[in-house]
Structure formats: C-alpha cells, structure tokens
Amino acid sequence: MPATYEKIATTTLGSAQANINITSIGSSYTDLRLVLSGTNATGNQDIVFQYNNDTSTNYSFTYLGGTGSAANSGRGTSTSNIQMNAGAGISTTIPYMALVDIFSYAGSTFKTSLSHLSNDQNGSGSVVEIVGLWRSTSAITSIKIFSSSGNLNSGTSATLYGILKA
Numbered sequence: 001m002p003a004t005y006e007k008i009a010t011t012t013l014g015s016a017q018a019n020i021n022i023t024s025i026g027s028s029y030t031d032l033r034l035v036l037s038g039t040n041a042t043g044n045q046d047i048v049f050q051y052n053n054d055t056s057t058n059y060s061f062t063y064l065g066g067t068g069s070a071a072n073s074g075r076g077t078s079t080s081n082i083q084m085n086a087g088a089g090i091s092t093t094i095p096y097m098a099l100v101d102i103f104s105y106a107g108s109t110f111k112t113s114l115s116h117l118s119n120d121q122n123g124s125g126s127v128v129e130i131v132g133l134w135r136s137t138s139a140i141t142s143i144k145i146f147s148s149s150g151n152l153n154s155g156t157s158a159t160l161y162g163i164l165k166a
Contacts, residue, residue, distance in 0.1 A: 014154060025160070035160075106139040
C-alpha cells in the first residue's frame with residue numbers, strides 16, 4: 001500500500017461468526033478503505049455493512065454487475081444496510097474479494113462509498129460495483145460487516161485502512 005495508507009484494524013475469523021465489527025475508528029484520516037475476503041456459511045447470501053450500529057432505513061445503494069453472460073443493475077432505497085454484492089451469489093467454498101472506499105467518513109455531510117466485489121466460482125462468478133449512501137452527518141466510528149442470512153465462514157478476513165490526505 002502507498003505511504004498514505006495506514007492499517008487501522010485487521011480481523012480474521014477463526015470460526016464461523018455472524019459478523020465482523022470494526023470499532024473505535026478515529027477521525028484523523030480523510031477517507032477509509034475496507035478490504036474483505038471470504039466465504040459464507042450459507043451460499044447465495046448477500047454481504048452487507050452498517051455504520052455506527054445504525055439499523056434504521058438510512059441507507060441507499062445503486063449497483064451495476066455482470067456474470068460474463070448477463071448484466072444487471074438496480075438500486076435499494078431506504079434500506080437498513082448497504083450491500084456489497086447486490087444479489088451476486090457468494091459461494092460457501094470459493095472466496096470473494098471486496099474493496100470498499102468510504103469518502104469523508106469523519107465529515108459533517110452524508111457519507112458515500114464505492115464498493116467493488118468479485119467472485120470467480122470457477123467460471124460462473126460475477127463482478128459488481130456499488131455506490132452507497134448513508135444519510136447521516138455523524139462521523140463513522142464503527143463498521144459492522146455481516147451476511148444477510150447465516151454466518152461468515154472461518155477464514156473470512158477484513159482489514160480497514162485509513163487514508164491520509166487523500
């Protein structure tokens with residue numbers, strides 16, 4: 001990573017868990033980057049995230065994806081989380097890779113994010129890009145990552161980086 005990236009936290013699950021929580025995020029960076037890799041205990045479930053334990057319908061997202069044989073797009077409005085894969089099924093055995101850039105996370109405006117997730121699944125995988133919005137002016141101090149149903153498998157890993165002077 002460039003010198004402007006500083007690792008804030010890393011979590012690798014030693015057993016299947018319902019979620020990964022990254023807490024106590026300081027405000028000394030301009031932006032954040034979340035890197036996530038793993039599998040789900042239940043196949044074809046969405047990977048989602050929330051900020052600051054906000055379970056209200058303060059989130060929205062728009063996505064564009066493809067499988068190599070079909071393209072898809074859509075959006076979610078007034079949702080209780082932001083999806084990382086927008087219906088692109090996640091395997092129980094073949095890992096996905098996700099990058100989430102969170103912009104001006106400590107500022108006093110609504111928070112935007114740009115996600116990229118890809119999963120191969122031995123030729124039947126997909127790629128999806130998602131623009132997310134959290135309608136809150138609060139600084140982001142925690143991120144909860146979880147599956148829409150079931151657990152994240154053992155070995156799933158999340159690393160959060162702070163970006164200095166982006």
